[in-house]
Amino acid sequence: MQAIISIDGLSKTYDGGFKALDNVSLEIDRGEIFALLGPNGAGKTTLINVVCGIVNGTAGTVTVDGHDIGSEYRHTRAMIGLVPQEMPTESFETVWNTCRFSRGLFGKPASPEHLEKVLRSLSLWDKKDTISMQLSGGMKRRVLIAKALAHEPEVLFLDEPTAGVDVELRQDMWNVVSKLREQGVTVILTTHYIEEAEQLADRVGVINHGEIILIEEKDKLMRDLGKKQLVLNLPTALAEIPSQLASYHLELSDDRHDLTYTYDTKRERTGITALLGELNAAGIHFNDLQTSQTSLEEIFVDLVKKDQ
Numbered sequence: 001m002q003a004i005i006s007i008d009g010l011s012k013t014y015d016g017g018f019k020a021l022d023n024v025s026l027e028i029d030r031g032e033i034f035a036l037l038g039p040n041g042a043g044k045t046t047l048i049n050v051v052c053g054i055v056n057g058t059a060g061t062v063t064v065d066g067h068d069i070g071s072e073y074r075h076t077r078a079m080i081g082l083v084p085q086e087m088p089t090e091s092f093e094t095v096w097n098t099c100r101f102s103r104g105l106f107g108k109p110a111s112p113e114h115l116e117k118v119l120r121s122l123s124l125w126d127k128k129d130t131i132s133m134q135l136s137g138g139m140k141r142r143v144l145i146a147k148a149l150a151h152e153p154e155v156l157f158l159d160e161p162t163a164g165v166d167v168e169l170r171q172d173m174w175n176v177v178s179k180l181r182e183q184g185v186t187v188i189l190t191t192h193y194i195e196e197a198e199q200l201a202d203r204v205g206v207i208n209h210g211e212i213i214l215i216e217e218k219d220k221l222m223r224d225l226g227k228k229q230l231v232l233n234l235p236t237a238l239a240e241i242p243s244q245l246a247s248y249h250l251e252l253s254d255d256r257h258d259l260t261y262t263y264d265t266k267r268e269r270t271g272i273t274a275l276l277g278e279l280n281a282a283g284i285h286f287n288d289l290q291t292s293q294t295s296l297e298e299i300f301v302d303l304v305k306k307d308q
């Protein structure tokens with residue numbers, strides 16, 4: 001299956017010399033939900049803005065459905081809906097007109113049915129005749145999403161869609177994204193919220209200092225998440241792990257005072273009881289034990305730290 005977005009060797013150096021993207025290559029599959037995670041200043045918005053034609057890349061190529069974003073800008077831009085991170089200038093138009101005009105701008109014939117469906121899905125139907133400017137912050141966000149969906153894009157970019165929004169809007173947005181996925185729309189979202197990536201994404205990419213440092217299936221990351229560790233503190237240093245304990249794949253710390261056992265919480269048995277029995281039989285005693293669980297958050301923080 002051909003990727004819907006192909007980014008190849010993309011770099012962006014802003015005027016003034018700051019390199020915001022460094023040789024980024026990324027393929028987004030048709031119909032997937034891709035979460036781009038990264039700390040502030042990592043280059044997430046820059047990447048989205050390049051694909052949407054708002055910022056020009058310095059090197060590399062980007063295609064949307066096989067069309068080059070430079071030479072076929074109008075075509076590729078019309079395939080994309082963008083919910084920007086920053087609120088654009090306040091609109092004096094009604095919610096309905098804001099969406100209607102946006103649809104027209106991309107050359108799509110009028111479709112009141114489609115607009116109604118979009119506004120209803122975002123709990124905006126009763127606000128359709130309200131001037132956007134007079135709405136609350138959360139409602140304005142909804143309008144931005146509705147506007148981005150007005151022309152039935154095949155790809156939707158959501159740049160930090162839930163930063164600072166209330167729980168209700170977050171839930172609505174997640175529902176909208178799930179529905180879009182059912183319709184085959186590709187969704188790329190950037191987020192700080194690991195939970196959001198966990199909830200929604202098929203794949204997760206981590207970006208730091210303008211470089212993609214990890215791309216992984218969310219399920220695989222969640223499987224890693226399911227791993228827990230049991231650390232046993234030994235009063236006396238252990239020279240080596242006895243061979244009869246080999247099947248537990250224990251790790252001995254450098255100071256030989258900690259034994260670490262990693263187990264999968266999703267398995268029926270953790271093996272801890274059996275392990276403790278065998279340790280006892282081998283004459284290995286411990287003072288204390290701790291368990292810990294690695295989370296996507298930790299994996300993320302760890303990756304970003306390693307990359308400093």
Ligand SMILES: Nc1ncnc2c1ncn2[C@@H]1O[C@H](COP(=O)(O)OP(=O)(O)O)[C@@H](O)[C@H]1O
Nearest residue numbers: 014018020038039040041042043044045046047
């Ligand atoms: N127009 C610009 N001119 C110069 N530097 C910029 C510009 N826009 C963004 N940057 C810099 O590029 C880096 C990446 O920014 P951005 O893509 O907004 O990151 P993110 O969205 O991940 O927070 C930041 O260090 C930012 O200061």
Ligand SMILES: [Mg+2]
Nearest residue numbers: 044045046085
């Ligand atoms: Mg940003």
